[in-house]
Amino acid sequence: MTEVVLNGVGKVFPGDVHAVRDVHLRIGDGELFVLLGPSGCGKSTILRMIAGLEEATSGELWLNGGVANDLSPRERNVAMVFQDGALYPHRTVGGNMMFPLEVAGGDRAEARERVAELTRALGIGSMIDRLPGTLSGGQRQRAAIGRALIRQPSLFLMDEPLSSLDAGLRTELRLEITGLVRSTGTTTVYVTHDQVEAMTMADRIAVLRDGVLEDVGTPEQIYRDPATVFVAAFLSSPPINLLQATAWAVQDRGVVLDFGPQQVTVPWNDARSPALISHHGGPVIVGLRPDALTPVAAGEAGRTLAGRVRVLEFHGHDWLAYAEAGIPTVDAAAVGPGPASPGAASSGTAGAGPGRERPGPGGLAGRVRGLIRRPAPPEPVEEEHAGHHRRSDLVFSTGSRRPERGAEVRLDVDLDRMLVFGPDGRRITAVRR
Numbered sequence: 001m002t003e004v005v006l007n008g009v010g011k012v013f014p015g016d017v018h019a020v021r022d023v024h025l026r027i028g029d030g031e032l033f034v035l036l037g038p039s040g041c042g043k044s045t046i047l048r049m050i051a052g053l054e055e056a057t058s059g060e061l062w063l064n065g066g067v068a069n070d071l072s073p074r075e076r077n078v079a080m081v082f083q084d085g086a087l088y089p090h091r092t093v094g095g096n097m098m099f100p101l102e103v104a105g106g107d108r109a110e111a112r113e114r115v116a117e118l119t120r121a122l123g124i125g126s127m128i129d130r131l132p133g134t135l136s137g138g139q140r141q142r143a144a145i146g147r148a149l150i151r152q153p154s155l156f157l158m159d160e161p162l163s164s165l166d167a168g169l170r171t172e173l174r175l176e177i178t179g180l181v182r183s184t185g186t187t188t189v190y191v192t193h194d195q196v197e198a199m200t201m202a203d204r205i206a207v208l209r210d211g212v213l214e215d216v217g218t219p220e221q222i223y224r225d226p227a228t229v230f231v232a233a234f235l236s237s238p239p240i241n242l243l244q245a246t247a248w249a250v251q252d253r254g255v256v257l258d259f260g261p262q263q264v265t266v267p268w269n270d271a272r273s274p275a276l277i278s279h280h281g282g283p284v285i286v287g288l289r290p291d292a293l294t295p296v297a298a299g300e301a302g303r304t305l306a307g308r309v310r311v312l313e314f315h316g317h318d319w320l321a322y323a324e325a326g327i328p329t330v331d332a333a334a335v336g337p338g339p340a341s342p343g344a345a346s347s348g349t350a351g352a353g354p355g356r357e358r359p360g361p362g363g364l365a366g367r368v369r370g371l372i373r374r375p376a377p378p379e380p381v382e383e384e385h386a387g388h389h390r391r392s393d394l395v396f397s398t399g400s401r402r403p404e405r406g407a408e409v410r411l412d413v414d415l416d417r418m419l420v421f422g423p424d425g426r427r428i429t430a431v432r433r
């Protein structure tokens, strides 16, 4: 069993390609850990560095309490499964799975018994004598997983093992892989760009963007409490509303999030108010998942947004509605450090969320008094925005009730589930893990 630690690991390929930047991660013994992110974000490079197939340019890789940077792949005792699960074409399923045991030596009868047991567990017991060419893609992938697991590696690495399979088979195999690695207790690092795979399989997920670690946490933590706009948007099906606002501290009300034609007020007793007043007069990004907006007949002042239903989508368990609300929205890809910024590398400390300013001496009341003496312009400052923005629809969930197309709706905003990000794309309050 193995613990994996990446301590400031980076990888620069020839041509000054910064594939991985200063990544700090601790993967616990027996954990099923998923590396998630869009194509080219550095997931496979991290996996290959753990396997010893690629050398880290900077930082330390620790395996089981010792620095492993200079260990060969063999010395690391890792097993890896790739997208195409390559098998030896002239060996049967059983022969492929026997191979690592033959290389290791030992009792043949015992090895045969183990192969038979594992093929049964993988649902390919009846195919033990078949050649890979006669198997379906899913069956070949099962055999490849079996071959990797047969010699009980201390670390199991999987690089998008399901991406070449159809949707039904992916669901079936992801359940089986999860069950199998949990039953063996092998520390597993699993690479995918599929958020559903990550959410359903992982104990914890690390989200990467352009080689930088954006967030690490359990699936629930990174979905409900994402550290950045990028993470909120990446784990977002149905899509999250990312709204452009200006924050105004208003003495008798709280912090008004001004969306232009509409406003929502965060009361002074809300835990985010101290951080929000640091953004007084400045741009913030408000994230609202569709189910944080509930249609109501008449809402509380400062707690609702209004729109006209333009499009409806039936999603089986509920309807999603798209309403024109005249609110500028934000493109997550344009927020935060992009690939072009050389200073993009962050410390990426696992679990350490972004901290923001706290009110200075004099406390919250003193800060607010100071702030509201500043004149607030009657209209939001158009040119000051947190990222590329455009006007588009508010997406909300309507439950099983189907609203009329063209209907005017009022939506209650669940303030507890509202996410507020600064113009740099990071949450305005510290994210704790």
Ligand SMILES: Nc1ncnc2c1ncn2[C@@H]1O[C@H](COP(=O)(O)OP(=O)(O)OP(=O)(O)O)[C@@H](O)[C@H]1O
Binding pocket: 013, 014, 017, 018, 019, 037, 038, 039, 040, 041, 042, 043, 044, 045, 046, 193
């Ligand atoms: N051998 C190499 N030489 C130069 N650049 C490389 C090399 N391997 C990877 N890269 C670059 O490093 C970056 C990260 O690649 P990597 O394969 O780790 O990404 P990924 O997140 O696994 O992507 P995908 O999901 O598409 O496989 C990419 O920009 C890629 O082009």
